Amino acid sequence: MANVSPTRGDIATHPDVSEMRDRYARMLGGRDVALVDGPVFLLGLYCAVSPWILHYTGSQPPLMTHNLIVGIAIALLGIGFTVAPARMYGLSWAMCALGVWMVIAPWVVGSSPDTGVKLNNIIIGALAVILGVMCAGTAARSTKP
Numbered sequence: 001m002a003n004v005s006p007t008r009g010d011i012a013t014h015p016d017v018s019e020m021r022d023r024y025a026r027m028l029g030g031r032d033v034a035l036v037d038g039p040v041f042l043l044g045l046y047c048a049v050s051p052w053i054l055h056y057t058g059s060q061p062p063l064m065t066h067n068l069i070v071g072i073a074i075a076l077l078g079i080g081f082t083v084a085p086a087r088m089y090g091l092s093w094a095m096c097a098l099g100v101w102m103v104i105a106p107w108v109v110g111s112s113p114d115t116g117v118k119l120n121n122i123i124i125g126a127l128a129v130i131l132g133v134m135c136a137g138t139a140a141r142s143t144k145p
Helices: 017-026 034-053 063-081 085-108 116-143
Strands: none
Touching: 034 063, 034 085, 034 116, 063 085, 063 116, 085 116
8 A cells, every 4th residue: 555644855855946945035035024014914903993992983984984994905915915925015005005095084084083083093094104115115125136
């Protein structure tokens, strides 16, 4: 009977090992902002749940839905930055755009928001812009030969 149990061999015997290592090094080259991916995800989660944390679900229903959707989008960008950094860091400018939108959203989407709502969105937006610029800087550095 043949041995069909899965065995984990060393990758050193793979015929394309040098190409795979070079590609991996190229993809992760300049990943000094890997610590930013987690905060991006956490910022998105906080943005999504902030209407319930700050209790403005009753006073600002459109802004509640807005923050939920934008927060999910930011969290998905954070997951994408972690899972596929070579492909996703090009979208780091979208993170900056979402941050700018979060700053102006209380006046565009909301109806006479109070100080807590405005301050919450301004802080979330500012952090999104800062993290987006950091990710964009990493993308620019990693594409240089």
